[in-house]
Amino acid sequence: MKKVRITKEFTFETGHALHGYDGKCRNVHGHSYKLAVTVIGTPISDTNNVKLGMVIDFGDLKKIVKEEIVDPFDHATVFNKNTPHVELAEELRGRGHDVILADYQPTSEMMILDFAEKIKSRLPEHLELFSLRLRETETSYAEWHASDQA
Numbered sequence: 001m002k003k004v005r006i007t008k009e010f011t012f013e014t015g016h017a018l019h020g021y022d023g024k025c026r027n028v029h030g031h032s033y034k035l036a037v038t039v040i041g042t043p044i045s046d047t048n049n050v051k052l053g054m055v056i057d058f059g060d061l062k063k064i065v066k067e068e069i070v071d072p073f074d075h076a077t078v079f080n081k082n083t084p085h086v087e088l089a090e091e092l093r094g095r096g097h098d099v100i101l102a103d104y105q106p107t108s109e110m111m112i113l114d115f116a117e118k119i120k121s122r123l124p125e126h127l128e129l130f131s132l133r134l135r136e137t138e139t140s141y142a143e144w145h146a147s148d149q150a
């Protein structure tokens with residue numbers, strides 16, 4: 001089986017705050033997150049298939065990632081719902097702001113774990129999520145690799 005990895009990149013602007021953190025990132029602030037999604041599979045060989053030669057149509061991968069991650073997270077602010085930030089989140093939500101109450105501290109590490117589960121749940125059976133890279137700043141990023149999860 002000849003396998004190929006393909007990658008699609010996304011950008012979204014998201015606010016967050018790290019409750020209890022001992023640095024400036026305890027404040028509400030935001031990042032232009034950059035997410036690279038890499039899937040692995042065998043290019044379709046059925047000559048009657050309109051997707052001939054594709055592991056997955058980049059457009060179909062885009063639709064999955066947009067629906068699961070980009071649309072909900074873009075211009076929203078993520079708070080850890082297990083902290084007093086839940087009150088701030090509810091106040092903002094009540095005033096019409098887009099807020100995500102996550103069941104985790106919204107670090108790059110925890111967000112990428114969340115994103116991996118969300119994307120895996122939407123991929124067709126013949127494909128595997130190979131890796132994710134989530135860039136938070138010019139100098140900081142987290143990576144998720146399927147091979148690290150065993």
Ligand SMILES: Nc1nc2c(c(=O)[nH]1)N=C([C@H](O)[C@H](O)COP(=O)(O)OP(=O)(O)OP(=O)(O)O)CN2
Binds near residue numbers: 018109139
């Ligand atoms: N392991 C992690 N450490 C930090 C995270 C994180 O998600 N995982 N997040 C933050 C802040 O949210 C923010 O991203 C600041 O990160 P940092 O790279 O420290 O940003 P700077 O602008 O200060 O970076 P320099 O390029 O060094 O100026 C903090 N830590």
Ligand SMILES: [Zn+2]
Binds near residue numbers: 029030031136
């Ligand atoms: Zn930050």
